[in-house]
Amino acid sequence: MQKNSQEKDEKLLEKRFAELSRTAFQRDIITYTDFLNLNEQNILHTLPKDTLYTRVVSFGGYELAERQMAAFIPDALYLRWGKSSDPLDYTEYPFSAVRIAPLNRKFAEELTHRDYLGAILNLGIERCKTGDILTDREGAVVFLHRDMAGLVMDELTRVRHTSVKAELLSAGLIDYSPEYEEVRGTVASVRLDTLLALGFSSSRSRLTGLIEGGKVYVNGRLITSNGYQPEEGDVISVRGMGKFRYQETGGKTRKNRISVVLRRYV
Structure with missing residues (x-):
């Protein structure tokens, strides 16, 4: 039963990818998915070549991002910038980076990836609208669908028992090198x-x-x-x-x- 449900979900996802690619081709625009996990990315990149009408480029905000958005790019736009160009040169992925930090570091708990994710999901945000969460000693950087960034900045005031603030980061400031x-x-x-x-x-x-x-x-x-x-x-x-x-x-x-x-x- 579970296997049949999983296969049905995969077929629906394949259909969604094809629809986004078709829309990009017909309207000569770039279309985007939500954040995809590794399994969803695998489904996308193993589709038969004749399933899609456009090129596909994936990005998650930094090199080695695990959760990524896919951009379906018509040939006319893809060739205009050249195959070797950085995807960020010609696609404006609809996500933002938000820095979440304790209001008072001295009294803050040691918060984990799970803590930040749980606090965000408790706001009613779906997992597909969130990308990677990068934690460090100062707090965390969270990649969010652009429509959700404002909600997090306005509503996220606490992670576990720690009071926090959330601020929008400029995309140009994200230079993350994993340890x-x-x-x-x-x-x-x-x-x-x-x-x-x-x-x-x-x-x-x-x-x-x-x-x-x-x-x-x-x-x-x-x-x-x-x-x-x-x-x-x-x-x-x-x-x-x-x-x-x-x-x-x-x-x-x-x-x-x-x-x-x-x-x-x-």
């Missing part, structure tokens, strides 16, 4: 399961189940094959566990194992 720790090790071969085992310090047998269970993504695309071979620079995400970048491959050891370097985001 990471470098992981070095050796693998018998560069496969998805061996990199996961190294990246998360776990056994291959446990992580094999995550791959086959549809919880592992490479550059936003769902991968269900343990033997999939990532390339240098690929970002590998595991739902519920985190993500890392396959940074580089080194030489071979005396035991004929391959040296690799990963960057695990913290």
